[in-house]
Structure formats: structure tokens, C-alpha cells
Amino acid sequence: MIVRGTDRVLIQGITGKQGTFWTERMQEYGTQIVGGVNPKKAGTVHCGVPVYGSAKDAMANGEGFDVSVLFIPPLGVRDAAMDAIDAGAKGLVILTEHIPVQDVMYFLAAARERGCAVTGPNTAGGVTPGECFAGFMPAFNEKIFKKGNIGVMSRSGSLGTLICLNIVQAGYGISAFVGIGGDPIIGTTTRDAVMALDSFPGTDAVVMVGEIGGAMEEDAAEFVSTMSKPVAAFIAGGAAPAGKKMGHAGAIVMGDKGTYASKKTALEAAGAVVMPTPSQVGDILKERLG
Amino acid sequence: MNFEEYAGKPVLAEHGIAIPDGRLARTPDEAAAAQIELGPVVVKAQVPTGKRGKAGGIKIADTPEDARAAAEAILGMDIGGNIVKRLLVEGRQAIAREFYAAVLNDPVSKGPMVLFSALGGMDVEEAAEQDADAVRRQPVDIRVGLEVAEARAMLAGLDIAGLNDDIADILVRLYGAYRAVDAELLEINPLALLDSGELLALDCKFVMDDSGIKRQQALAEAGTPDKLTGLEAEGEAKGLKYIELEGDVGVLANGAGLTMTTMDVVRHHGGVPANFLEIGGEAYTKGTDALRLVLENPKIKSLVINFCGAFARTDVMTDGILTGWEELKPDLPVFWSVHGTGDVEAVAMLKDRLGVEPLPTMDEACKAAVNAAKEASQ
Numbered sequence: 001m002i003v004r005g006t007d008r009v010l011i012q013g014i015t016g017k018q019g020t021f022w023t024e025r026m027q028e029y030g031t032q033i034v035g036g037v038n039p040k041k042a043g044t045v046h047c048g049v050p051v052y053g054s055a056k057d058a059m060a061n062g063e064g065f066d067v068s069v070l071f072i073p074p075l076g077v078r079d080a081a082m083d084a085i086d087a088g089a090k091g092l093v094i095l096t097e098h099i100p101v102q103d104v105m106y107f108l109a110a111a112r113e114r115g116c117a118v119t120g121p122n123t124a125g126g127v128t129p130g131e132c133f134a135g136f137m138p139a140f141n142e143k144i145f146k147k148g149n150i151g152v153m154s155r156s157g158s159l160g161t162l163i164c165l166n167i168v169q170a171g172y173g174i175s176a177f178v179g180i181g182g183d184p185i186i187g188t189t190t191r192d193a194v195m196a197l198d199s200f201p202g203t204d205a206v207v208m209v210g211e212i213g214g215a216m217e218e219d220a221a222e223f224v225s226t227m228s229k230p231v232a233a234f235i236a237g238g239a240a241p242a243g244k245k246m247g248h249a250g251a252i253v254m255g256d257k258g259t260y261a262s263k264k265t266a267l268e269a270a271g272a273v274v275m276p277t278p279s280q281v282g283d284i285l286k287e288r289l290g
Numbered sequence: 291m292n293f294e295e296y297a298g299k300p301v302l303a304e305h306g307i308a309i310p311d312g313r314l315a316r317t318p319d320e321a322a323a324a325q326i327e328l329g330p331v332v333v334k335a336q337v338p339t340g341k342r343g344k345a346g347g348i349k350i351a352d353t354p355e356d357a358r359a360a361a362e363a364i365l366g367m368d369i370g371g372n373i374v375k376r377l378l379v380e381g382r383q384a385i386a387r388e389f390y391a392a393v394l395n396d397p398v399s400k401g402p403m404v405l406f407s408a409l410g411g412m413d414v415e416e417a418a419e420q421d422a423d424a425v426r427r428q429p430v431d432i433r434v435g436l437e438v439a440e441a442r443a444m445l446a447g448l449d450i451a452g453l454n455d456d457i458a459d460i461l462v463r464l465y466g467a468y469r470a471v472d473a474e475l476l477e478i479n480p481l482a483l484l485d486s487g488e489l490l491a492l493d494c495k496f497v498m499d500d501s502g503i504k505r506q507q508a509l510a511e512a513g514t515p516d517k518l519t520g521l522e523a524e525g526e527a528k529g530l531k532y533i534e535l536e537g538d539v540g541v542l543a544n545g546a547g548l549t550m551t552t553m554d555v556v557r558h559h560g561g562v563p564a565n566f567l568e569i570g571g572e573a574y575t576k577g578t579d580a581l582r583l584v585l586e587n588p589k590i591k592s593l594v595i596n597f598c599g600a601f602a603r604t605d606v607m608t609d610g611i612l613t614g615w616e617e618l619k620p621d622l623p624v625f626w627s628v629h630g631t632g633d634v635e636a637v638a639m640l641k642d643r644l645g646v647e648p649l650p651t652m653d654e655a656c657k658a659a660v661n662a663a664k665e666a667s668q
Binding site for chain 2: 018074075097098099100101102105106108109110112124136137138141143144154155156157158159160161162165166182184185187209211212214215216234236237238239240241244245246247248249251276277278279
């Protein structure tokens, strides 16, 4: 799920306001955009690339694509994602928030069967500094996404961005950033993202940004305990009241499930350093990496 | 969105699962009238929470006087923070056995999960602790649905009075209902086997996926809206996620993760956040409304504004806040941290229009806000 500069990227929903704005930013940064999809504007050219009627059409009649990024409203995502999966996409980046969960489960089942890696929904996307980005991340901001040797994953786009900023301010840089999204059911889990970063070339340490709710951090801790690279983690929501969705549909403590304490305990037992505030990330990296 | 029992049960009935005959009552008189119609009844508090029985919210009644007395006792009761305003009066059943059945969204298998237990009426997790085999689980490929053969297989070997085929049929119907109404949880507990041999859903828990509401508009009207404070309701009306908390340090940030973290860092420095308010995502143009909302809380003594722009542009958010600030001219210490998309423009705007510079890190901004709130309290 780490998008590379060599990946050919399709944009479903390229002609919309956000689709257009972020396609242009991705192109400027180096993402290889090969086309877009809008059934009503098939045959036209937008942002300098051909617009197709469907992802299948783009695969069959264009130069093909590896990854599709979806700028599609919630109730349209299931069909758009199925179109891209059926077309043979290797990866999808799904930015949309508030997709009905049963729709998400539907296309995730199809993606799993076809070997298509889904990132999201409800993610801001990912950045591979110096190569490309997919989604709506400020990759072009050198103060935040300077190329370096720290792999970062986050359930939250804004918080992930802040952590990257803190890492760069401490004199390090980012090898890859993977935003996995704030929904309760998502394609790429915390564990998947940590595993991908662990084996990503040029990565010497992994920073994991979780939040309350669910059990993904506890699950990832199992893998962290097998890693030789240092892992620093921050878990958002320690001060949040139980029983309330804290902005993200997945960020909710129910009874004794999904608590900050459970995640912190599991990660510390696995050998990760759990930071009380994000500003400590630089000091921890210095201590662990020298 | 939670549905109370009286609003959830019709969903089961529409999919061919039998439910008791019942009447909704809002007054003791209505409860008495329902008893006359139905004979011996159970009078049940309608609140969007469990543990009604333990709280005294469920009583039996054999006469109109009993029903009236039960209604008088239950109406107005506080059950888990919910004041009882409605009762479901249902014909009382002669129960031989109780089972448990549910379908839910499972984050681990990333698909629907059907649950069944022969130990009904109790907490399913407690049942699983007692006997791991007591709770059967069947993951479902949502593209195919729950097949009768799968439902039968998950019941194999259970002591269910030879009702395997009937219960398998109910599970398939329950799954169909779950799919039709965008449920994240649809549960029958207990599914009762009556002395008559009939299977009846005696209670129903239905939680609709909040993201499904937009295509379930008609049904969603029967759901119970989240209990919101005045300010929270105002936020919802404006499309802003606002959660009122007990402290005095106002928090305004973009993105759920960053906003939670701002609260955490306020706590870390010894302060108590007054609210959660995020204006990320599509809400990033609503800075003015957001500022108005945060200032309406009379408890706040300082404010931290923490932006880290990705999709949400910090210049647009900052402009929105400054517009509100210029209009309301609040006498309140405010501390900013601004980074990410649009930050150069945002910082210039702050200097120009408010005459302040953001603090270099969110830690410093939070710490300053905590100290200012403490000073204001002295």
C-alpha cells in the first residue's frame, strides 16, 4: 500500500473540485497520473490526462494503471471501487468519509479475493517523499515531508502530518507515510502498515500513530514484538470520555474495549516506546537511533 | 444510531421473525388500556440502553391497576442517564427456553458476523466465557449473504430442542433484515422458545450504521437521536463535531486525531479541556461558526487553536476564525499553533489581523493555554 513513483495512478472523480485540485498537486509532485474517470465526461482531457467512462475502460483502452485514487461521494464509492477492482487494480486509495460500512465490507471482500490492496476509507492518503503522493497530503511542504529514514503510519491525516513535522524539526526525514484512515473497518490495518514500513527500503525506525477505539494497535503490537527496528508510538484520545465517537467513526471506547491503557500496555510489552505527547518523537528517535 | 425496542422489533417482523403483540404507551392510562386489550402483560421501559431489568424498568402486570401502577413507577425513571418517556406493553409469554442471535459488523473479519448461542437472556460475552462452544460464530461473505446451509452448519451439535431448521431460518431472516436496514448490530436476546413450541423475538437491539442513515431516511426517523447538550446540538446543526467536556481550556483543531491529541496535550500539561471541536475534512470552511460555538461555553477561560493542514487548508480555517474574532472581539487569551497546507498565508494573516504569532509547537500552545486558564481562575 505504499505508492511508488513508478506506479501508474488513475483518479476516479478527477473532474470534481477536490479531484482537480489534488490531481494537479500530485502531478506537480511527481505522481504518475495516467488518467481519470467520469462517465459523463468520457473522451475529454482533464488535468492533461484522458478521462474514461470507467476504470475498466481506462485499463482496456488507456495505458493501464496500477493504483486508483477515489474522489467519490459516499454512496458512489462501492460501485466505483468494484469497477477498479474488476478492472484489475493492484491498489486503491479511498479518501471518502461516511461510506456505509456494509458497502465498505462489500468491496473489501472483492479486493481481498482479487489481491487488491485497499488503503482507507477515510484516509488522507500516503506520501513517498521525493517520489509521489496519493490523496490529499501536503507532500510538497518540505518542512513536513523531507525525505529521510523514518517510516510513519497514522489513523489520522492531520495528526500524522503533525508527527511528520515534528520528526523533520528534529533533524530526521520521512521514508514513507501511510495514512490508514479513521473508520472502524478499513483495508490496510495498523499491523499491515507497520509491516509494510518495516520492510520499506531506507527505513530505520517506524513511528506508529494510533488512536482509541478498536483493537488494531493491540494486533499490531504482536508484530512489533518481532521487529528489530525501533518503534515509537503515539496513541491519541487518552483524555477522551468513553462512549463517544471522537470525530472518527472508529475512535470510540466501549466499556473496557479500545482504551488508551490497553493499547499502551500492549505496545510497551512489545518493546515500543509510547510517547505522552507527539513533541517527544525527536528525542525518542535520537535515543534509539543515536 | 440506536433504536429502542419498540422501534427495532418491527424491522424483525417485516422480515418474518415473530414478535409479541404489543402497544406503545406514554401514560399510565395508555398502559392500563393496553393491558385490557392484551391480558397479562410485561411493561417495559423504552430507553436506548441495556440493563433495563436490573434498573427496575421492566414489570409484569395482570390487571389494569397493576399496569397503571407499573407505568407510574417506570415513567420518569432514570436508566443509565435516560429519562423513560415511553413504555412497550406486551402480552406475557410462557417461556420454555431462551436463545441468543445477532448479526454485526466485525472489524476483524471485515465482514458480517452471525452469532448464535443456546444460552439466551444473558450477556453473550459472559456466555462465551462460561463455555467457548456456547457462542457460535459464522463469518459471512457479504457479496453472497448467509446461506441456509451455513446457518444450519453453525447450529450443528447444539442442544436447541431439535429446532435447527427453524432457527436456521430465523438466522437467515435476521441476516436479511440486517442487510436491508444498514444495521451495525441487530440482536435478538432472548429469542424465546415458548411452551407452545413457537419461537418469538422477545427483545431486539438495533443499532444503525450512522453512515447508512442517508439512505435509510424514513426508518431513521424512528431511531433515538444521540443525547446532546445544547451546544452539541448547535454544532450538529452547523455540521461541526462538538463534544462538551468538563474543563475550562477551549480546544479548536482540525481532524479527529489532531483534536483528540490537543485534548491529550492540554491534560498532559495539567489542564482540563472544555470541549472537543474539529473543523477538519469538509468542515474546514466553517471557522467562524466553530469559533462562535467554542466561545458560547461559559466555562472557558482560554483557547488553544491547533491546525495542521493536509486536506484542510490552514489559511482558510484561520481566515474563518479571524472573521469571527473581529466580529465578536472576545476577551479571551488565545494561543495558536499552525502548520501544514497554507501555513505561510495563515501565519501572515495572524500577524496582520490579530497581531500575534503562533507558538512554534502545539505543546507550547497547549501549555500556554493551560497556564492562562489557571491564571484566570485565581
